[in-house]
Amino acid sequence: MDLVSSLIITTIILALSFTGRCSHVYSRSDFPEGFSFGSGASSYQWEGAAAEDGRKPSIWDTYLHSRNLDNGDIACDGYHKYKEDVQLMVETGLDAFKFSISWSRLIPNGRGPVNAKGLQFYKNFIQQLVAHGIEPHVTLYHYDHPQALEDDYGGWLNPTIIKDFTAYADVCFREFGNHVKFWTTINEANIFTIGGYNDGITAPGRCSRNCISGNSSSEPYIVGHNLLLAHASASRLYRQKYKDMQGGSVGFGLFAIGFSPTTTSKDDEIATQRARDFYLGWMLGPLVFGEYPYVMRRTVGSRLPDFSEEESELVKGSSDFVGLTHYTAATVTNIIPYYSGDPDFYSDTSITLTYLCNDSSTGLLLDTCEDTPRAMEGVLEYIKQSYENPPVYILENGKSIKGDFQLQEKDTPRIEYLHVYIGAVLKAVRNGSDTRGYFVWSLMDLYELLDGYGSTFGLYYVNFSDSHRKRSPKHSAHWYSGFLKGDTTFLGSQGIAQLQVNFSSSSL
Ligand SMILES: *[C@@H]1O[C@H](CO)[C@@H](O)[C@H](O)[C@H]1NC(C)=O
Ligand SMILES: *[C@@H]1O[C@H](CO)[C@@H](O)[C@H](O)[C@H]1NC(C)=O
Ligand SMILES: *[C@@H]1O[C@H](CO)[C@@H](O)[C@H](O)[C@H]1NC(C)=O
Numbered sequence: 001m002d003l004v005s006s007l008i009i010t011t012i013i014l015a016l017s018f019t020g021r022c023s024h025v026y027s028r029s030d031f032p033e034g035f036s037f038g039s040g041a042s043s044y045q046w047e048g049a050a051a052e053d054g055r056k057p058s059i060w061d062t063y064l065h066s067r068n069l070d071n072g073d074i075a076c077d078g079y080h081k082y083k084e085d086v087q088l089m090v091e092t093g094l095d096a097f098k099f100s101i102s103w104s105r106l107i108p109n110g111r112g113p114v115n116a117k118g119l120q121f122y123k124n125f126i127q128q129l130v131a132h133g134i135e136p137h138v139t140l141y142h143y144d145h146p147q148a149l150e151d152d153y154g155g156w157l158n159p160t161i162i163k164d165f166t167a168y169a170d171v172c173f174r175e176f177g178n179h180v181k182f183w184t185t186i187n188e189a190n191i192f193t194i195g196g197y198n199d200g201i202t203a204p205g206r207c208s209r210n211c212i213s214g215n216s217s218s219e220p221y222i223v224g225h226n227l228l229l230a231h232a233s234a235s236r237l238y239r240q241k242y243k244d245m246q247g248g249s250v251g252f253g254l255f256a257i258g259f260s261p262t263t264t265s266k267d268d269e270i271a272t273q274r275a276r277d278f279y280l281g282w283m284l285g286p287l288v289f290g291e292y293p294y295v296m297r298r299t300v301g302s303r304l305p306d307f308s309e310e311e312s313e314l315v316k317g318s319s320d321f322v323g324l325t326h327y328t329a330a331t332v333t334n335i336i337p338y339y340s341g342d343p344d345f346y347s348d349t350s351i352t353l354t355y356l357c358n359d360s361s362t363g364l365l366l367d368t369c370e371d372t373p374r375a376m377e378g379v380l381e382y383i384k385q386s387y388e389n390p391p392v393y394i395l396e397n398g399k400s401i402k403g404d405f406q407l408q409e410k411d412t413p414r415i416e417y418l419h420v421y422i423g424a425v426l427k428a429v430r431n432g433s434d435t436r437g438y439f440v441w442s443l444m445d446l447y448e449l450l451d452g453y454g455s456t457f458g459l460y461y462v463n464f465s466d467s468h469r470k471r472s473p474k475h476s477a478h479w480y481s482g483f484l485k486g487d488t489t490f491l492g493s494q495g496i497a498q499l500q501v502n503f504s505s506s507s508l
């Protein structure tokens with residue numbers, strides 16, 4: 001091919017890849033060098049072995065058992081099957097794996113002695129990952145602090161936990177830090193707080209209405225504050241004691257909903273900014289600028305704890321990256337808050353959210369019923385523009401599907417979802433977002449914190465009726481694997497039909 005025609009072809013390809021219509025054609029090599037693709041799970045949702053080898057209950061064990069709900073006592077039995085699971089990661093072609101450490105497995109009482117068997121389990125697992133070229137992304141806190149700390153002093157409501165969390169982080173950095181370069185202190189800090197202390201629908205199940213105890217007016221803000229301080233304290237420790245030697249980074253995890261105004265009215269536009277401030281700025285404001293957003297300070301007033309000057313300095317700049325969870329988009333409508341009794345997080349926001357779900361029956365944050373990849377692009381763009389373009393890792397994104405094995409195995413909607421969302425990430429990266437990694441939630445079907453075993457996100461099916469918890473690849477596992485190994489992704493309806501045919505006749 002001569003130079004001129006090759007230039008012309010290059011130009012055409014470039015033009016095509018930058019027009020909206022063809023941006024759905026991409027391959028892995030379109031992402032920057034070093035961009036990391038992975039998948040994930042979390043300790044309680046995957047490990048099982050809940051009472052084995054010295055592990056003591058976390059608040060999730062207590063929350064589920066006291067309500068007689070489905071639980072993670074056995075879950076995927078990852079505690080015993082981790083070698084097999086690392087093999088699945090290798091076959092899929094993952095660069096990285098996101099998982100969390102169970103605080104009550106490592107330090108059963110939350111403080112004090114380390115459990116040697118728990119320590120050995122995480123050493124073995126991390127060793128297995130690293131030996132197979134899979135980068136561990138470790139989360140220290142995924143919704144599950146030791147019940148002992150809840151009983152002793154009220155867990156995250158008490159600033160004493162900052163010291164205990166830092167000591168726990170110290171053990172993790174010291175014992176695992178030779179192999180772990182990516183630490184996320186707190187997973188989905190904002191939603192953990194709202195779920196556990198405003199709504200009472202996740203552990204520890206505290207709220208003002210319909211809960212045994214709690215105070216939705218004040219507790220969410222106290223807990224959010226202590227999470228930020230605990231993160232900042234662990235991050236400072238890492239920088240002082242480990243960073244030079246280990247060279248890793250410490251980030252903070254947030255759940256990001258894609259917000260857009262319901263109407264073009266000025267009120268809805270302002271309300272949309274307020275939604276972003278309450279849900280994201282609540283934590284990103286202190287982490288990037290050292291203070292809560294103005295609209296929160298004004299509205300929440302004395303219920304929002306103050307940072308001392310020293311604390312503000314500690315929190316500001318303490319996160320090396322933002323670890324994002326993103327599933328859902330919602331439109332925002334301005335409302336005049338109406339409530340009888342004390343305000344709570346929602347009345348403070350003065351908005352109503354309409355989740356973009358065709359099946360709006362549940363309204364759960366995990367609903368991914370309508371694919372709105374532009375919301376993902378919008379979230380990344382917003383963080384870039386409003387928070388000084390921090391490094392971002394999308395630590396969770398994926399699609400839940402309800403139903404039996406047949407529906408699960410031929411999971412075309414999941415493939416379509418991942419395809420458009422990864423495409424949306426690429427668009428944001430091309431427009432300057434410093435997003436550095438993308439993790440499909442989840443590697444395999446897990447115990448889901450909001451939904452038990454009812455709907456699952458896995459690339460691999462897990463037979464929870466089988467005592468061996470047998471795993472088998474769904475079509476999405478084949479698709480993701482193909483993408484990671486270099487297949488160009490183009491999915492029209494014909495492409496999907498072809499995929500089905502190809503997968504049915506292939507064996508991964
Ligand atoms: C909840 O906390 C707020 C703010 O501290 C306080 O005014 C209110 O009385 C508390 N509500 C209950 C039911 O204790
Ligand atoms: C949701 O509803 C819209 C309008 O009826 C439809 O175009 C779209 O395909 C639906 N999405 C899903 C995921 O069912
Ligand atoms: C791309 O980035 C620029 C500069 O930050 C911004 O003004 C523009 O709105 C972004 N485009 C999209 C499609 O988000």
Ligand SMILES: *[C@@H]1O[C@H](CO)[C@@H](O)[C@H](O)[C@H]1NC(C)=O
Pocket residue numbers: 405463464465466467
């Ligand atoms: C799941 O395991 C049970 C018990 O071994 C078995 O009867 C069932 O056929 C399995 N289901 C699938 C879809 O493999």
Ligand SMILES: *[C@@H]1O[C@H](CO)[C@@H](O)[C@H](O)[C@H]1NC(C)=O
Pocket residue numbers: 495496498499502
């Ligand atoms: C299916 O397999 C055929 C033959 O190997 C290949 O040409 C085609 O690109 C594949 N289609 C998809 C969507 O992977």
